[in-house]
Amino acid sequence: MLKEKLQEIKDSNTNLYQHLNNVLTKILLDNPKNAFELFEDYSFQVKSSGFSFDKYNEFDNAERTKISMDQAIQQKTLKLVNKINLGTDEEPQEATQTGYLPNLTEEAYLYEWAGIGIDENYKIFKALSLLSVTKQASKLRFWGKIMAREKDYYIAEGVANSQVEDGELPPEVEPRGSGVNTKSYWACTDILNDKDWVELPLITPQQINVSRQIKYMFTGNLEADVITNPYFFGKEKHLLKAQIVRITQSTVIIPKGQYILREGEPREIDQTPEYKLPGFHELKTLNDWMHFNTNILNCGRLVHLIPSELPDGVEPDIYQKQIEAADPFENRLKQLSNDKLPNNKPAWKIRIVGDTTDYNPLAKDTNNKVNNGVIIIKSLVWPGLVTVYSNKVLSQLYYGYGFKATTNHFYPKQPQQVQTEQPDLPEQPEPNFPAEVPQQQQD
């Protein structure tokens, strides 16, 4: 009886019975301490916000979607973590050829000691092995992650299948397999989608030089235009490759002595014969490490370009010496302790973490000597580049935005001044001759 009575007192949207229900429900849910004082406030709020208790779903706060994972994502994840299946579910086809891939899950444990966390490392590892099979890439490894504004890039480094054709290349571009284009890189923003891995294109020396002058934050879209001054000829994927190559060429390091200079050709290196990776104690300082790669020259290549047609009267040897003097090589296998930042501080930082006790120090067989300490070397020139070494495992990774550390602020170069137009000549009125008077005909 009371219920009907209350239901009769109504407004346009609701009736008193409904409204009382709503107010009481809201008060019960919020559970304020001074509900008595706030009762009128609640009533007002419920009226203005149109809260309705039967439509209230405890899970509907803040426009949240239900706690469930998208079906498609579930399936893709399962497919990724299972054994590689190149066929369909009905006709499974096993992958037979997978190139060598370092075990990322084990290396992630080392990186954790360095304070670098690789999220979803197992999924990345499986995605890389899938890449190795589908693109027939060998010597693949996880290079790192370049973070961007919309989506991050996962980068894999390797050697591409030799049957890829590149077509005609301009002479100054170092062809695939040599110079800056020695290794191939693949980028991907979605590791669940194996078709997402895109091989980054070959880059020109001009692109490298422009990338040295600009600072650009990646967006996450490989085909985005890069709008900077000086103008970058290429899309985001070219700039991405350029940054990756710059980072790799200047920061790959190896223990001292693993490679030696070749006699007679000081620019080439060979593996030291009968070399064993040293133990923990021999690698604790910067002196014990050296650079592996050559640096990129000022012209944007690794090796100078000798044009096929030299001007008359110039010997090839002398020409080579001239351009080498103008743009000198740096020594190969430089020690890390010599690298300095512009302010003369060391360009690397080295730390030792973990359990550094020597286990079994007196064992005769050096293989039984164990030291679980982890040596971490981080670059201060390219912040984000980390090398870890522990128990004969050496690994390297980059996690960052792709910026070089700078001491000054970055100001983009001003575009050249556009010349002002010449002022127009003042306009003169058209000569307005009086209409021709026909001359009197003279007889």
Next chain:
Amino acid sequence: MDISFNDLKFIQQIGQTLNMEERIKLKLAILKIQEHYTFDEVLFWGRVEGVEKDYYIAMGIQYKGQYEFPLKKFYWSSNNYHFAELPKYNEEYASRADNLREPFTGQHEHIVFKTEEEINFEDSLDIPAQLPAKHFSELERLSYVVQQVEFNCASIPVGSYRLTPTHELIRKAFKGVKAELKNYQHFRVPTRKDKQDLIARDEALYREDFLDSLVDDTPNQQWSLQADSTQRNITLRNLIWPGYVTYNNDYTFGYAYFGDGIKNSDFEFLL
């Protein structure tokens, strides 16, 4: 971030984490802070990397008895894992610290730049011994960076806290938010007029977004909202202070700073 460190997987999306030794020692050290000053919550705020050593920052929050916004107190420690209160920085020189690009060294007494402060002793009968000029030390730079990041970046998802009728903040049962920038708000005393009015009118009690919204931050592109491959673990990163992350999934939320303490002040030129 909670000191059980279950949430580190979010920070791994930007490539940072705490190793085993750090986790164990930090947990013990942060719990020790409670011995001196009882906070409602003591959280791990973040790690500022230095060349020789790193700094760890903890934050204590007091909700009860605080009108309008909880009290936050910051503590710092070097790798001796012994927390001390983070001192105030010298305001006049602080803005110069904003533009520093050099990494932190890890030595907290390191002089960042020399100041010319005169110490006047007027009318003092006994002339004290010559006091050295107080230069801007790295600890002050750290304090400044922590305050800047906390003010400019610290953010939480909408629906995580409520304002009680007595204007205290309490935590709600968090159920997750959709990954959109408008679903996040600053975790600080509201500075923008529209939110201040909301609170003054007491309407904030009924709304979830009563703190400054991130959508009104300028430049707006400084926030990057991404998720991992499951699309349920969402991280909201700041690009002007790279290393700052607000994270949430359907069960939990939080924020932390894992970086080198250097502001990306040429952000506007990078777009």
